[in-house]
Amino acid sequence: MDISKFTDGSIKKPIAIPDTYQTIPQSPQGVLSVIMSPIEGIMDTVDIMVFVLILGGIIGLVNKTGTFDAGIAALSKRTKGKEFLLVVFVTSLIALGGTTFGLAEETIALYPILMPIFVASGYDAIVCIAAIYMGSSIGSMYSTVNPFSVVIASNAAGISFNEGLTFRIIALVLATIITLIYIYYYARKVKRNPKDSLIYEDMEKIEERF
Template identity: 50%
Template sequence: MTKPISVPGTYKRLEQHPASVSDIFSSMVDGTIESVDIMIFILVLGGLIGVVKASGAFESGLAALSTKTKGKEFILVFLVTVLLALGGTLCGIEEEAGAFYPILAPVFIATGYDSIVCVGDIFLTSSLGTTFSVINPFSVVIASNAAGTTFTQGMAGRIFGLVIAVTCLLFYLHWYARKVQQNPQFSYSYDDRDKFDQMWGMTTSEEKDQRFTLKKKIILILFACAFPIMIWGVMAKGWAFPNMASAFLTIAIIIMFLTCFGHQEGLGEYKTTTAFSDGAASLVGVSLIIGLARGINKVLNDGYISDTILYASSKMVAHMNGSFFIIVMMLVFFVLGFIVPSSSGLAVLAMPILAPLADTVHIPRHTVVTAYQFGQYAMLFLVPTGLVMATLQMLDMRYSHWLRFVWPVVVFVLIFGGGLLVTEVLIAG
């Protein structure tokens, strides 16, 4: 999980080594072959998540939580915030959080909250957890691998940042939710309030069994145990992606057996294996992006283009202060987040070029990985594509209303994240 380190002062001009058309196309296949360990890990993780979702453990757990906190709805907001932030930081749960809208939206409406609170507590919370990822395989693990470092480096700083960021988001949600309860016209989405209430306010009996049974509790416990096992394996045993994939696959198989059998809750062999296949299939696009991005890097490396870019860039940053450099990196990733909205794709595409620049200014490469997380995800809160627009469309909510609510969070991430990065640089120096 390490990469070669550039040695300052060793750059030499060589004969041009241009890539032919056939080299460019074959590099896509070669890059996929080189990335197969990462791709298998992602597919296995997708299958694991798919089986857990099919078991109904996620929804049943949240439904039980909403029942327990009836009459104390902000406690529900607090617990959902903590749980989804953990989901984001551990395994990048973002799209999967969409399953919670049908459960939570009616509860929030009955309490007097609006669509902003609903999106803020589900989408924004899970995304903020991903922004301050501790071990998220889709961002920090892949980015660390591409940067030539391990995801365990800088973990303490990311944990500290996660705690502070989630705490601040809770205060922000509490302030906004209380204002809306006291005066519904304060709502940023007040113009669409009736439409939102009509769409989500009526609760109907669902066919899916929402009972939070012992089996579902065991499934969630097994799923949660997968991530501490991964951390232990990397830190104590030096695991790479094949080892992590094997551990996740073992847990997935155990959960599949639990999900498959049972008089009332059992899904049967076909539905269980289909759930695993569908979960893996949902991440095929992510896996292919990683392979294709690695192919692009292969063309750059074989043609000595990466070395030239690194040399020219190192000249630009050679006299930069480390603190200033890392802030610039965060802003660069902020812009790149608009161009390349895929977190894993951007990590594999940009990290091999940008991370070695940290060696030039004598700061750890893992700080560039953290800058990538803060910069890209701050943009993904705003960019009107992908998950943001899918979420807003699901709730029939205007982008302008969302923008009014989320821009302070973006500013906070950039300022607070920048402060954390500078602190890491100063400590490392």
């Protein structure tokens, strides 16, 4: 690692340097030190805690107001006749959410909302699942400014989260394009002939439910 990163202030936290381990004299802690250690630990990471609390509040607000649901519903109307555009928008938006604020488990709420739209568009359930699940997976895999997998990890490692940012952005775009091409070929095949669906035997039950 470049020594200038330590001297210019890029790295502010202590980090482990490979092949430098050595035993040091013991330093027993008193009762007061043990009591104060969690408080000092919280003080050292309070910026991350506040950030996570604010982010959680924003996500909760979006879910509570139904903004995302309304946006998807409006999108489905506008893409009528060009249904695959819905797949492109959903996958890209969720990938964007995954790469910026770690949108992953939160997408569970989207499956029952989007499933009827995809089924009514002539696709099977797998196209819907792929658009949501693959979008969040790709976004989280190539996190750019995701606070959980990039910012916090970079702080723990003592480096700037900007390290490798260009590579992650390029990889994110390429991976999203490859994913969309893969979904496109499967979706086109199912739309032409529903019997080509991997879950054709269950389609009737799925349509009844959604």
